[in-house]
Amino acid sequence: INAEYGEEEEEEEEPPRPPVITYLNLFKKKKSQGWWPMYKKIDGFLYKTGKIKAELEVMTIPQAEKRPAGYGRSDPNDNPFIDEPIRISTEMKEIDAKVATAKFFWKSPNKPKLIIAGILQLVGLVSFSIIYNLPTILVSYLVSYIG
Numbered sequence: 001i002n003a004e005y006g007e008e009e010e011e012e013e014e015p016p017r018p019p020v021i022t023y024l025n026l027f028k029k030k031k032s033q034g035w036w037p038m039y040k041k042i043d044g045f046l047y048k049t050g051k052i053k054a055e056l057e058v059m060t061i062p063q064a065e066k067r068p069a070g071y072g073r074s075d076p077n078d079n080p081f082i083d084e085p086i087r088i089s090t091e092m093k094e095i096d097a098k099v100a101t102a103k104f105f106w107k108s109p110n111k112p113k114l115i116i117a118g119i120l121q122l123v124g125l126v127s128f129s130i131i132y133n134l135p136t137i138l139v140s141y142l143v144s145y146i147g
Contacts, residue, residue, distance in 0.1 A: 026056055026057075026058045027058060030057065030058050031055070031056070031057040031058075032055070032056050032057075033053075033054070033055035033056070034053070034054075035051040035052070035053050036051060036052050036053075036054055037050075037051050038050045038051065038052060
């Protein structure tokens with residue numbers, strides 16, 4: 001702010017400063033791992049576009065022959081070990097799915113609750129049927145009684 005005249009000065013936006021780049025001598029350190037920044041040059045300035053996780057290592061030829069790239073890692077299913085899934089046959093999918101569902105409910109710890117729920121549904125269906133047809137039954141009984 002220009003205090004003498006009471007007006008504001010417009011400040012120009014400064015371009016982003018170039019990142020501080022540290023160099024790594026792999027011949028001295030031999031091995032390094034970490035998140036490495038990726039930069040893109042736009043209008044003469046470097047902009048960070050992301051990071052990549054990498055491990056860099058310098059080896060002699062005998063060391064490289066002992067440990068070829070890609071063979072230093074263990075099997076991805078080691079810790080914890082996960083068994084292969086049990087897959088049902090695909091020949092009769094509809095029936096197999098219904099049988100699997102029935103087995104699941106049969107082995108469920110909530111089996112008594114499921115049985116009670118089924119019985120209540122059956123009782124409710126019969127009660128609804130009787131209540132729904134009761135006027136027709138009463139009218140037919142009265143008509144036959146009168147006539």
